[in-house]
Amino acid sequence: MMENVGAQMRTSRDGTALVGTGADSSFALAQCYGDLSSDDCLRCFAEARTILPSCFPNNGGRIYLDGCYMRFQNYSFFDEYTGPDDTIVCGNTTRKSTPFQDTVRQAVSNAVTDSLRNKGYFAREDILVSGNGNTSVYVMAECWRTLIPDLCRACLMNASASITKCLPWSAGRALNTGCFMRYSDTNFLNPLTVKKKKNSHLSVILPIVFTVVVFSFALVVYAWRKKKKSHHKVAQVNKDQKQDSDLPFFSLNEVVKATRNFSIDNKLGQGGFGAVYKGVLEEGGEIAVKRLSKTSRQGLPEFQNEVTCIAKLQHRNLVKLLGCCVQGEEMMLIYEYMPNKSLDSFLFDKNNCMLLDWPQRYHIINGIARGLLYLHQDSRLRIIHRDLKASNILLDSNMNPKISDFGLARMFKEYETEANTNKVVGTLGYISPEYAANGLFSVKSDVFSFGVLVLEIVSGTKNRGFSHQSHHDNLLGHAWRLYKEAKPLELVDAALGDSWNVSEVLQSIHVGLSCVQQQADDRPYMSSVVHMLGGEGALPMPKQPGFFTDSALITPPHVSVSINEATLSQLDGR
Known part of the structure; x- marks a missing residue:
């Protein structure tokens, strides 16, 4: 399906596809934003495709990148312009002046009008803030080209009303069902390219011939290097594991027999790493x-990271890694069964x-x-998990909780207390404010996720997507x-x-x-949390929580997050 979309993207910068019939139908859409170059458009589409497998086995998913958009569903959504998952993402909590806010509103309004006038429903604005010669407002807006003008207008009007709620902050995005909008005080707009007129047919023919020759040669080299790299990858994994004699090997034959040749009846679930049997x-x-799925976004680094993090860890509340299997292109981790x-x-x-009474829930909270x-x-x-959530807490036969999935974990040395990254990973609803906004993570990031989990266990409700009739928190x-x-x-x-x-x-x-x-400094360490849950020590008065409303999420320069357990990425434009 995505091959069909990709073929369209190479010529028209957007594409749609339909495969199957009736209940087995699948629909897909992809589109690059109007100021992205053709080369960058194909790169963005390729990046989105690498993320797509993490949406499975859900029956739909959306990927918003700051260059392109991709969506698939099991029904036709091409004329949808609004939906319950429409949201805004506010970035950089720098409070801006009133003139800046007024300029944002004007630029956003201009973008709505210009999008409907322009071919492809795309508009970009660059307006100098009145009275401040050093500051400008940059806005980009675009509808998906499957919409008719009236539906595009309705989507952009919704997006403009939502995105201005990010004010007075200096940046915001509206991620809507039928359109995308963004504003910032930093120039994220891509430079517009001017096409030069060719002087002769020869200037066209020669590059094509040269490209075909180079491409053919590159295919031969690529095939040879891929084969060599595959052998090197397996050799490297085996070398690393031989250095760790504590981790047993399972032969591929053992695993195939144990799982009845990876029978669908033995399949427990599907994650970003691949299928679990x-x-x-x-x-x-x-x-x-x-x-490990051959189309997985995780791959060798995360495979090795998970092995390194938990191979020698022994605790009754951590899932136990029993061994691994690496043979040919097969890479598998073997765990105790929950x-x-x-x-x-x-x-x-x-x-x-109804089967989870309070004594069990309290036992689970304490175990985590x-x-x-x-x-x-x-x-x-010192290990920071970085993706603590309900789906990563496994339960054994006695309902004892086991923390699992260490593919995104980071290890700290004794003297290290925090680190910074420009690629934030985790799940929306569980990510701490300082991590999401600035890429800063520490043990206090896990503490935030734990706090979300505790409130979910008490209430039986997900933080992300929670709704109440009297407020929007x-x-x-x-x-x-x-x-x-x-x-x-x-x-x-x-x-x-x-x-209870x-x-x-x-x-x-x-x-x-x-x-x-x-x-983060206000949050307790886990040692204090364990004491407080055990009835020891004072309970300090808590202050206002971070991210207490879904409409005020913060995004860093490059953030990978999960929505409905599917990891998505957002990449800043230049």
Whole structure:
């Protein structure tokens, strides 16, 4: 399907495709923004395609990059211009002056008008702020070309109304179903290229002939290098693992037999790494096999990272890595099998949530806290997980929680306390403000994610996508409101009935709010969290949480985030 779209992208910079019929239909759309060069357009499309597999097995997904857009669904969405997932992303919390804000509103209004006049529904604005000769406002807006003008206008009007809510901050994006809009005080607009007239047919023919010859030669070299690289990759993995004699090897034959040749009946799920299968060894032991997909965005670095991070870690609240299998192009991690799957399969399911009473939930909260404390303080190296969420908490046969999925984890040396990155990874709703806004991560980033998780466990509700009839806050904002109004017990999941302990619930809510405070320095360390959950030590008064509304998310220069468990990226333009 994407090959069809890609062929269209090479000539028209946008494309649509439909494969299958009836219930098995799949629809796809991709489009580059109007000021992107042809070469950059193809690069952006290629980047989006590498991200796409992480959306599976969901029946739809959207990828917004600061150069192009991609979407697929199991129904025709080509004339949709609005939807429940429309959102804004506000960046760089620098408060701007009133003249700047007025100029943003004017530029956004101009962009709406110009988009409808221009071919391709694209507009860009560059307006100098009145009274400030050094500051300009830059705006870009574009509709997907499958929309008719009236629907484009409606989408852009919605986007312009939403994006101005980012003011007085200096940057914002509107990620809408049928269009994209962005403003900033930094020039992100791509330089417009002027096409030069060719003087002769020869000037066209010669580059084509030369390109064909070079391309043919490059294909031969690429095929040879890929084969060589494949052997080198396997050799390198084997070399690294031989240095770690504590990690057992499983033969491909063992794994194939255990999983019944990767039978669909044995498949437990699908993630960014690839598919996960249940297996039964010859001696009867049950295992979970994470098989690296050949189209996975993760690959060798994340495979090695996961092995390095948890190969020698031993804690009852961390999933145990039993070994690995590397043979040919196959790369697999072998874990202990968790019969109760992940926490989210209980917590957010209207039927299964009834099986999770309060003593079990409190036990899970404490177990996750102890596992994080081990990672942050008691293991050989300080490890920051960076993607703590309900779907990464596995449950064994006794409902003991196990922290899993260390592909995005980072290891710190003893003297290191924090680090900075220009590529933020994680899941929307769980990422801390300082990490999302500035790429700064530390143990306090995991503490924020833990706090979100605690409030989700108490309420039985996801933070991301939470809705309430009387306000527009997310779960963190709702919990904060109830806390300030001295009604925190109203947060408790109705599915718990009367099984909950008042003091434990209040303790959990208090700890959860303490962990999601806006400033990292205000959040407790996990050692304090464990003490507070155990009834030891004072409970400090929490301050306002970070990201307490979904409409005020912050984005850094390059952020990879997850929506509905599918990792997406946003890349800043030049």
